[in-house]
């Protein structure tokens with residue numbers, strides 16, 4: 578397999594701040610790679626190390642096998658879509674898209690053709706004469722995408738590009754971005770703090786915390802088998818079971834995760850544990866029950882149409898043993 582981007586023990590420090598701390602990763606050519614993590618975890622700095630706006634303090638970045646320190650930013654086959662889109666307000670949509678080609682000295686007719694093709698690709702035909710201010714947020718996002726793609730990058734970097742959109746539009750754009758990536762075959766590297774976005778679009782997800790990658794895997798790996806408590810907490814709503822809870826289940830003393838939707842209610846004494854119902858939250862498709870088992874509070878999602886016991890009732894909880902995943906650390 579050939580790699581679009583490789584990080585070999587890369588660090589980027591700003592004084593005392595270890596923005597990126599000993600990160601190694603490989604991004605397969607043609608894949609959709611998400612960097613997921615809370616604010617300040619080092620994702621944007623990693624993108625900037627790929628685009629060349631930042632240089633590593635230690636380690637090596639390679640782009641299609643070439644050492645990045647030999648490639649100035651403008652010679653890297655890479656382009657970035659920023660969260661705020663960074664469109665030129667005084668230029669038409671068409672000229673915004675064609676801008677990169679003008680800088681490269683392409684003639685006007687071929688620039689115009691290329692820009693119109695890109696606008697068709699992002700479903701904005703007929704919008705070329707408008708100014709950015711005359712577009713909706715979602716349309717501006719597409720212009721930013723067209724402008725980045727017109728230069729035919731081999732790697733597209735996207736820094737929270739859907740952050741400014743409302744939920745419905747975000748979801749529609751997630752599907753579109755994924756489809757566009759597959760049809761173009763370009764490598765996409767996507768930064769987000771939204772776990773749903775990372776899980777729904779990416780082939781591979783790197784979860785960041787404190788400048789380090791704490792887990793790297795497929796969306797299913799990350800969701801079903803979080804390796805640490807941090808990942809279990811950050812990615813969705815897995816129950817985190819402490820060692821004393823696990824030892825009462827005859828698991829060795831270790832931390833484990835168990836997703837709320839994997840737990841069912843049963844009669845007291847009939848499941849793996851009994852607990853006391855302390856609360857119920859209606860979430861639309863499910864009711865999320867809070868059940869206190871010893872010192873541990875568990876969430877259990879039950880179908881919204883199923884009967885909910887009264888608060889304070891003793892209930893049994895049951896799950897398939899395969900749903901419980903041991904974690905390496907706490």
Ligand code: ATP
Pocket residue numbers: 591594595596597614615616617618619620621622623770
């Ligand atoms: P966000 O989601 O908020 O953009 P992030 O995960 O992308 O966060 P980075 O922007 O990479 O995080 O920042 C990582 C850490 O490095 C933060 O603590 C940040 O304050 C620090 N940092 C980033 N750039 C600089 C800089 N130029 N000078 C000093 N500190 C910086």
